[in-house]
Amino acid sequence: MTDSEKKLLMALVAMVHQHLHAHGDEVDNLAESAGERAIQVLSDFGLMEMVNTRFGRWTEAGKKFSEEIGYVKHAPIDYPGSIRLVRKSEPDK
DSSP states (O other): OOHHHHHHHHHHHHHHHHHSEEETTEEEOTTOHHHHHHHHHHHHTTSEEEOSSSEEEEOHHHHHHHHHTTOOOOOOOOOTTOOOOSSOOOOOO
8 A cells, every 4th residue: 555545545434434324343334425435445455345235344454444543443322213233234145
């Protein structure tokens, strides 16, 4: 990864942490094209894996990268009316 790629990935990881909903290691792209593309790009760099068209999952490399740039896992916050996953999503076949 070049320095330029790392700078861009830092911004993209920050955007995912700040604007998309996390459910454990899984991230909901909220059916927004920007969220979908963010997860796709992070998947291309091995920081996330695509679960299906709506969800991505942080890889170990992605979790480590997030910690290195200052994002740590926080306790989940329950919002009224929010989606709650009861098990891990299965990848699309």
